[in-house]
Amino acid sequence: MRRLSWFNVTSLTLGFAFLYLPMVILVIYSFNASKLVTVWAGFSTKWYGELLQNQAFLDAAWVTLKVGVAASTLATVLGTMAALVLVRAGRFPGRTLFSGMIYAPLVMPEVITGLSLLLLFISLGVDRGVFTIILAHTTFAMCYVSVVVSSRLVTFDQSLEEAALDLGCSPFSAFRLVTLPIIAPAVISGWLLAFTLSLDDLVIASFTAGPSATTLPIKIFSAVRLGVSPEINALCTIMISIVAVGVIGTSLATKRAAQRQKRDEQAAARAAG
Amino acid sequence: MRKFSLVSVPYFWLLILFLVPFLIVLKISLSDTALAIPPYTPTLDLSEGWAGFKAFWSELDFENFVFLTEDALYWKAYLSSLQIAAISTTLALLVGFPIAYGMAQAPDEWRPTLMMLVILPFWTSFLIRVYSWIGILSTEGFLNQFLLWLGVIDAPLIIMNTKIAVYIGIVYTYLPFMILPIYSALEKLDGSLLEAAEDLGCTRTKAFWLITIPLSRPGIIAGCFLVFIPALGEFVIPSLLGGSETLMIGKVLWEEFFNNRDWPVASAVAVVLLAILIIPIILFQRNEQKQREAGK
């Protein structure tokens, strides 16, 4: 292994500074006592207190959470089914169209997805609200889930499922007892991805929300248009910390599991030798 | 039978909530604006059967598309979107490549951590990441304060609400998309190839240009498309950082729809945007396909 040159070190340092400095500043200034966001006036947590008093934000957070859980759960079920279709179903009429519809939403500009769904809901006469946001989020998130799950299914050893059938399982119970527990990590990370996407989405939610439902990103967006506010900083800090704790926690857990597995395998090999 | 039910549920879901909406956009883009609910004509009246369908069909036309070419606002917005997306992609490549290269050179035990550091912002809210730049770039923002304190400038720079702010925003939010494919291409690069090149008389720099760059090209191409494609239809970044001066087609579409309530024109704008996007998407897919075949 070559040593890192000064060029590598500089580019890594500057690169990660660029990626993280804006968020660090945001977090620091959420603890600023001053209303003026760019002038430091001492440490304070008062903006967090005010945030918890702000009923409009709390309502929006609640809607966002409901939408996120419902949409990501639905998206995980549909996305896993779609992944099974993509990897296992072989040929069927309209397969090209199907895989096209799975991959297209990944590159479709959000404004177009949002607009088209809104026009659908209007032409069907569906009242817009939490329900329509859930439908919209499920649709684009299921495509991401199916990409994540199908990449795991491709490497799944099909003989495990055959062994279950051979040992007396019906095809469905073979899936439930063998395939699903084994691909569970991929399904869970699909769910997390879907949840994050739903939590994050402004554009599609704006189109499909209608006047009755407001999600957190819609609320933040309208507040931010008026400029930076310490209250928003506080809200962002909370969201960033939740994500950071979640992502770092999961990756540490995966790393530890991988290490344990490796240790066990080495021990088994030694015991045999 | 089992296969049928497995296929049909996600299939019909996507047909109804992805394909049909899309056809509706196409149809409305061919309709006329009207002061009605919904605000366009004709509407398909299925109760009149075939005659109704024919009447409906005959009223569709390309008027909105003609309108798009006549009004300078639209084609300027398309051109400006293409320009902003292209410049941002180039900048993202210039920023992202050295980072990916540094990651690929880093010791093995660092790599998972570096990887996670690149992916982590991706999980953080897009909106928050864009928002975090407002406080930095504004006239009394941190960047100007810092530069004034250093004495580099006498008067604050105007960055906020210009195209430069949009470039920064796009580079910042899409940087992981640029870094990851380049990194995975560089990581696969066999170190002995560079040693062989040096052994055959190349200098380090020359070996970099003759070996590293060509072999990481598929990753570079993939990264560029992954930044360019979403940047083209971007809405949040230009509307938060670009101000009213910056024209981007995603923003035009939004305003056409929400502010002007002109659904047929908004639909036509969407159809044209998609037509423009199809070219880079196909090129991207071809690049991926080639990669997969080379991998086999």
Add this chain to the structure above:
Amino acid sequence: MAVPVFAPWDDPTQKPLIQFKGVTKRFGDFTAIDNQTLDIYTREFFALLGPSGCGKTTMMRMLAGFEQPTEGQILIGGKDMKGVPPNEREVNMMFQSYALFPHLSVWENIAFGLRRMNQSKDVLEARVEEMLRLTRLTKFAKRKPHQISGGQRQRVALARSLARAPKLLLLDEPLGALDKKLREETQFELMDIQEKTGTTFVIVTHDQEEAMTVASRIAVMDEGRVIQVATPSNIYEAPNSVYVADFIGDVNIIEGAAKRAGDGYDITWAEGVAPLHTRKEEGELIAIPDGGKAYLAIRPEKVAIHTEKPQGMTNAVQGRIIDVAYLGNLSTYHVRLANGTMVRAQTANTRRLALRPFTWEDEVWLSWTDTAAILLAE
């Protein structure tokens, strides 16, 4: 006391457990199995042997129910298996990859199939314990598959597939993932377990030594067809074709024209030398028209090597030693005959190296008895 020979295939009153009747399997344009008819009897240890891609795995997967024949019938215990899904067959399979469920312990892996049978808890537990004892895994019951060695994994796979007491056990390259020494030990263990449980075993393998060791009968396959079905000794001593002779063990093939002579045939194989004579000790040789093409298959260990022309041997040919392969207990001499044919002769190294009379470039004589070679038409 004479031990009765296990040979149900020679007994017309026996009913086969498995019958392939004109089975053809096609995948698109590719014919994996071509009009196959084959009987396998209860308590047999039957080996399907052939190179990869010969269709042996397809035969096994059709028995397990993972593939359906395109044409023809498969009967197990006299019952047509058409449309019977794998989970409703009294057949279990040991997978080449073992296919152990990584999320379940050794105990749970073995219990997996039993749980599908709606047995009482006591019966199930007793059966799992019995299987653990049979395969000497009791100590490892609580471990996960990745916490045990390759050989132990192989035994878990075996225990799991035997737990449901199937009529028929299918083994797909069961020893392929083990190293050579462990493989040899495991072969005897497999035979032992087969005998103890009285299950019919069908094994798929590409390893001829393995098939010869374990099997009661072997089916040698090539390109979707069974070329020969016979006991290991008959496969070796009386192959029915050059393909089988060449696939099992080492063999010299001499090609020539046959002519009826006395109680056998004379084979003219080169100009200006005496023809080779071949006959059979008992039974009839295959019929070949005069002047027809014939092959002589001679195992190297049946070829003797001499410095002088041997007296009184019907088959003696002269050649030059091109190569000597010293294998410790044996030496193989590669001898080129006058017409360019290469013949290998194998001798046991009963004397020390320095005392042996042959070396490279020596002119030598090779001989074999007139019953040593097998006459083949194809």
